[in-house]
Every structure is written in C-alpha cells, then in structure tokens.
Amino acid sequence: MFMKSKITAIAAVLMTTAFPAFADFWSDAGAKYKGVVLHGVTESSPPSVYIKDVLAPQFEAATGIKVEIETTSWDQMYDKAIKDMEAGTGLYDMVYIEQDIIYAYLSRNFLVDMTQTLTDKPELKAPTYDDANFTTFANYFKNADGHLFGVPMEAFIKLYLYRKDLFENPDIMAAYKAKTGKDLMPATTHEDYTAIAEFFTEYGKEKGMELWGTTAQAHTGHAASWYEYYESIAPTFGVYNWGIDPANNYAASVANGGRMNSDEAKAAMKYWLHLRDIAPPESAQSTWTETATTFAAGRAAQGLIYGENAAWIASDATKSKVVGQVGFALPPLADGVMAAAEAGTGYIGYYDGGAFGLPVTSKNQEAALLFLQFIGQNEVQPDWAVAAPRITNTATYDDPKVVAMDATLGGYYTMLKDQGKLFAGAPAYPFHAQVREATAPIFYQILTGEIGPDEGLDAMAAKAEEELTNLGYRQ
Amino acid sequence: MRSNKTGWLMLAPTLAILGTFGILPFIYVVYVAFHRWNPFGANPDMVYNGAKNFRRLVFDNEFLTAVLYTLEFAVFAVGSEVILGYFLAQLLMRNFPGKAFFRTIHTLPLIVAPIVVGSVWRLMTTPSIGIIPFYLNNIFGYDMNMGRDPGTAFLMTVIMDIWHWTPLVTLTLLAALLALPRDPFEQAEIDGANRRQIFWHITLPMIKPAILATVFIRMMDALRTVDEVWMLTGGGPGDATRYVGLHIWKVVFPKTDYGYGSAISIIVLYLTLMMCWVLYVALVAPRPKKEAL
Numbered sequence: 001m002f003m004k005s006k007i008t009a010i011a012a013v014l015m016t017t018a019f020p021a022f023a024d025f026w027s028d029a030g031a032k033y034k035g036v037v038l039h040g041v042t043e044s045s046p047p048s049v050y051i052k053d054v055l056a057p058q059f060e061a062a063t064g065i066k067v068e069i070e071t072t073s074w075d076q077m078y079d080k081a082i083k084d085m086e087a088g089t090g091l092y093d094m095v096y097i098e099q100d101i102i103y104a105y106l107s108r109n110f111l112v113d114m115t116q117t118l119t120d121k122p123e124l125k126a127p128t129y130d131d132a133n134f135t136t137f138a139n140y141f142k143n144a145d146g147h148l149f150g151v152p153m154e155a156f157i158k159l160y161l162y163r164k165d166l167f168e169n170p171d172i173m174a175a176y177k178a179k180t181g182k183d184l185m186p187a188t189t190h191e192d193y194t195a196i197a198e199f200f201t202e203y204g205k206e207k208g209m210e211l212w213g214t215t216a217q218a219h220t221g222h223a224a225s226w227y228e229y230y231e232s233i234a235p236t237f238g239v240y241n242w243g244i245d246p247a248n249n250y251a252a253s254v255a256n257g258g259r260m261n262s263d264e265a266k267a268a269m270k271y272w273l274h275l276r277d278i279a280p281p282e283s284a285q286s287t288w289t290e291t292a293t294t295f296a297a298g299r300a301a302q303g304l305i306y307g308e309n310a311a312w313i314a315s316d317a318t319k320s321k322v323v324g325q326v327g328f329a330l331p332p333l334a335d336g337v338m339a340a341a342e343a344g345t346g347y348i349g350y351y352d353g354g355a356f357g358l359p360v361t362s363k364n365q366e367a368a369l370l371f372l373q374f375i376g377q378n379e380v381q382p383d384w385a386v387a388a389p390r391i392t393n394t395a396t397y398d399d400p401k402v403v404a405m406d407a408t409l410g411g412y413y414t415m416l417k418d419q420g421k422l423f424a425g426a427p428a429y430p431f432h433a434q435v436r437e438a439t440a441p442i443f444y445q446i447l448t449g450e451i452g453p454d455e456g457l458d459a460m461a462a463k464a465e466e467e468l469t470n471l472g473y474r475q
Numbered sequence: 476m477r478s479n480k481t482g483w484l485m486l487a488p489t490l491a492i493l494g495t496f497g498i499l500p501f502i503y504v505v506y507v508a509f510h511r512w513n514p515f516g517a518n519p520d521m522v523y524n525g526a527k528n529f530r531r532l533v534f535d536n537e538f539l540t541a542v543l544y545t546l547e548f549a550v551f552a553v554g555s556e557v558i559l560g561y562f563l564a565q566l567l568m569r570n571f572p573g574k575a576f577f578r579t580i581h582t583l584p585l586i587v588a589p590i591v592v593g594s595v596w597r598l599m600t601t602p603s604i605g606i607i608p609f610y611l612n613n614i615f616g617y618d619m620n621m622g623r624d625p626g627t628a629f630l631m632t633v634i635m636d637i638w639h640w641t642p643l644v645t646l647t648l649l650a651a652l653l654a655l656p657r658d659p660f661e662q663a664e665i666d667g668a669n670r671r672q673i674f675w676h677i678t679l680p681m682i683k684p685a686i687l688a689t690v691f692i693r694m695m696d697a698l699r700t701v702d703e704v705w706m707l708t709g710g711g712p713g714d715a716t717r718y719v720g721l722h723i724w725k726v727v728f729p730k731t732d733y734g735y736g737s738a739i740s741i742i743v744l745y746l747t748l749m750m751c752w753v754l755y756v757a758l759v760a761p762r763p764k765k766e767a768l
Contacts, residue, residue: 221711281602284622472517
C-alpha cells in the first residue's frame, strides 16, 4: 500500500510535468500559499486513507501547499470537527461531512458555500474542476439554491453480498432444494432470505464448519446496530426516514401519524432479530466494519455489507478468504417497496457516502478550496476508485481501469451506476444524533431481550416524539 | 524572612494555569448547567431555564441507572484491587526467584493507555476470535458472548479495571509496608500475637492512611471511567455498562445536550466529593474520645 502510494505520488509529479497547462494552474495558484499547512480530519475509511496517502502528497507536489490529514474513528472525527467548528478555533481546514450530518452542519452555518466563493473569486477556480462532473450524489451536499458545500469523496450503496461458491455448489443446491422445495439463488424476499440463512447456519453446524447463514451488524451498545435497522432493514419493509414524518409535525408514533412503531416496523424488527440469532456469535459485537470482516473471513453465506468494503472483500487476497467468490444483488424486499423506489416515493436501502467540506472557521480557506477542487477533478478519480470502491464523478464509470475493476467485482460499479437511484441517503434531518441517542438505549434493550420488539418500538416512537419536542421541532 | 510578594510571584504561573484550565471552565460548566442549550435544536441559542436541568435528572431513569451501575462497578473493582494489591504487596515483601521479573511484568499494565487497554480486551473477548471465549469454551464448555449477556459484560469491565489498576495499588501498599518500623511487629511476636492479630491490630492501622489515599484515588478514577469501557462494550449490552462517565459523554457529545450534560457533570462531581468525604469521616477522621464516667 505504502509502495503503491509512493508510485502514485511520483506519477502525479510526472503528470504535472507532462501536462504544463494543469501544472501551471496548480503551481501558480499555490505559489501564493506556499508554506501553508492545511489540516483535515476524516473517518479512517479506505477512501480517506487514499486522500492522506496519495492525493495529499500529489497536491503538495503540484502546489507546494502541505496537507496533513488526520484519519480517526467515526465518533472521534465528529467529536473533533464539531468541537472545532462550534468553538471557532479554526484548527481544521477540511472536515469530513457524512451525508447524514450535512443538514445539521448547514443549519448551523458551519460550512463555506463553495459555489459562491468560486464565483466571487474566479482566480481560485481550477480549469479542471466543475460541479457538473459529480454524480447526483452531490445533490445531498447542496442547499436549496443548488450551491455546493462539500466535494463528494466517497459514495457507495449497502448491498446484498452472497457467496457464489456456496450458492452455485451443486450438492448444496440439491440439499437446499430438498429442504425448501426452492432453487438456491440470491433472495428477493425476506422469507427467502430467512430460509437461506437458516439453511446455511444449520448446514455449517451439521458439517462442523465455521459457517453461518447471514451477517448482522447488531452491536448491543453501539449506534451501528441502530443504523443497520433504520437504514437497511426497515426501508425494505416500507418504513422510510426512520418512520418519522416531517410533514406531519415530526410524528413518529402511529397514533400521531408516524410509522416508527407501525406493523411494518415491528415485522422488520422481528425479521432482523431472528437473523441476528442465526448469525455468527460475534454479531452482537459487530459494528460497521466487523460484518465485512466476518464475510471476508468466509464465516457467512450472505449479508448486507457497506460498498466501501466490497472491493477488498472481492479482490484483496491478503485480507479476504472469499476473493473471486462474491456475488452482488439488491436487498430482499417486501411487496410494493421496489415499485415505490422506482416511483421515487421510497427506497430499498442505504446510499452512503460523504464529502470534504470547508469550515467557515478555517484560517486557510483559499488554500483549502484549492485542495478540495484538486480531489474533485475527474483526472484523480479512476485510481481512487480502484483503490477504494467509491465513485463520485460520472466520467469515472467509463474509465478503462474502472471498467476492468467492475469486472473483477462482479458488476458492483454497474450496479451502483444503474441501480444507485433506488437507494437513498439519510433523511434531511438536522437532529440525527439527538434522536438516535435518545432512542438508542431502548433499541439496545430490544436487542438484549429486556423489552419485546413491539413494546420497544412503541417506547422508541414515544421517546423520539419527546426528544423532538424538547428540541423544538415538534410543536 | 522572604516577602509574600516573592511567594506569590513564584506561585503565579501555577495559579494562572490552574485558573485558566481548571477554575474558569468549571465556572462555565456551572453557568451552562442553568441553561437549555442544544446547538442542533430548533433554537440553537442558550436559553436560561433555572434549575430545570437539575430537576430533570432526579427523574431521569437512564441517569439514575448509570449512577447505580457505576457505584457497583467502583465497589467491585476498587475493593478487588485493594485486596489483591495488598496480597501482591505482601508477596513482593518476600524474596523469591524471579521477583524482579515479576515486579516488572506486574507493573506493565500501568503504562498502557486506557483506550489501548479497552481495544486489547475487546479483541480478547470477542466471540470467535477472542482468546478468553476460546479457552472458556474449550475447557469449561462455556459459551461466552459479552454482547448478549449483561452480567458477563459487567464482569469483564471489572476484571479489565482490576488488571489495569491493581499494580498501582500494589506499588502504593508496598511502599507503605516497606516504610513500617519493625519494632511493633517484633514486640507483638514476643507477646505471642498470631498473624491475624498482627494484621488487624498492627499492620492495618499503620497502613490505613495509604490504603485510604489509594481508595480515594481509585474510587475517583473508577467513577469517571470512560475510554476503556467505551472501547470494550460501548456501554452495552443495553445499558449494563453505561457508567456515568460514558453517560455524560453520550449526552454531551453525540446528543449535544450541553445544558443537561453540564448539570449531570456537576451532580456527579458533588456525589464523588460526598462519597470521599463520607469515607474519610467513617474511616480516618479523629473521633471525640468518650468521657470517663
């Protein structure tokens, strides 16, 4: 990885020499800020590590502006970024904005309007940068006027991954058929997914294998489980936006017009709890990445996995035992959910991602704006997409390197391109963490069995409404 | 005699640092505690709300549960550390082969950062990959799953704390034991006192100040523990290990409920001080002598 980064950095230096027009802009624009050191904070994810190891050195070589990127845990990243922007210390010149926090940041005016700034200061506008190059995922980072507040740097969908070697094994297919009367193939309904999961868990037990039927991101004390349920499970039962209805005075309970404790939400919870029970034992301590690790270790026959981990699971033999054996499919759905997603009134799963934004408290806004444009260029995208499975620019899909990678990944990028529109990011709420933290203790009690799913979801809906009232959103 | 002015001048840097980083933030926390302030609320401004935050926490089941669990954690962890630390200190008073090596190994946990301790224990306790569930299953057939069993999770946080901090207690008590004069022990032996009598009537009273100082320090640490437990369990399963420090962190940072979080912090500080005071009065403070009849 280190060697690869070095080679890419050297290639970038050579590229700037070979293309004087680009080199001229970056070196000319950067000359004014020589000696400036930009500081960024981001989550330690593959796309962010690529920025730190590859893009930051490339930018420094091109402009003379040094960039220091701090990669840390999800919690710490928010903790540091919000404290810095809230206190106005100006420690960070770039902050990672996960799609679900952008609404909170915009409501507090934490971020610089990039579109407006580049219009006001045309001398900072790179000729190779254009907002129009981004996919529609960039819309999540725009305000009502269409102004951009962050450069998208990662975008992926949470997909249904399955083990092709197991699903296509004739003996296993025959055994499944004998047991269920159905052909073994990626599930399209919750009933089929459950049947496959039960079959493989039993199969693993019978054969003495370390194999279970599904993954489950079901930590009993971490927000990751809350998100798996609300972003990846409940929507497949037709419960969208956490079951809260902003148009109806932010109602959460069925009694008030919400759906957080609806029959569909309760069915989704029971379905997921059952899957958790037949998933590998580590599932009760699994957060975002552990489900990917479980799948990569060959311990699960299928599972819902964040796309940022798809590439290494499918192609990196140093980390994954299932290289070349991974199939991708859309999540199983209840009746009517696909039709709603196609009509634009619902969605089938989570479209995750984030952008790099510029805090208004930054003391080096102009230099930081140069860096943000640098990482938003079409030219840097293909290698980035190969190193980490994320695509934020439309042109990236057609690059030969990405097309080749798509074949290796069994069509993941094609799925992202063609069916990404069926997925959705987090709802446009400025109160994500607040409602999550208010309801999470009850959610964890449901997971531990201290409270039943029906009773628990009723209590969560009431708690969500209470918190929304305290916050002043619900009148 | 030197003038007071010189003394104050020499103290000034310390007082300035203490005032800036200790006193002023504390005053600010008290100020915030009397306000409703959530920067991500519909009204992100600070609004004075009197003592409502303090009244709220009296009826806050999550907070009261966190306090209860924290007290249980502190009592079990600190109690075990003192008993274990005393025996280890006694062991280190004697000569045995490999004593120097044992003393070094035994002290190593002290230099490990709490966040690292939490990470290592998490790896050791995760089902399927952790060494502890592996051996418990192989030897005793016990299927340990900390994510599903609140009792196990609680126990693991206690054991982790004992592993991390017992060496501190050992070193403190070892220093106290080494400093004891020999005469009272020799006289007691001559008078025919057995080992139990010597422990209760000579050793314990003489090292009581050291024990209490250690208990105070460890008790305060245990009451504010966050990072180790956060890494190991995240406060789960459910709220089984959501100790009060972690509870405050969750209220103040992810939930950004600054006003209420400040009120909880002040109450927890008050409770900690009160606990230490009660301990001091019960065990150390001089008692008025009974007047002769």
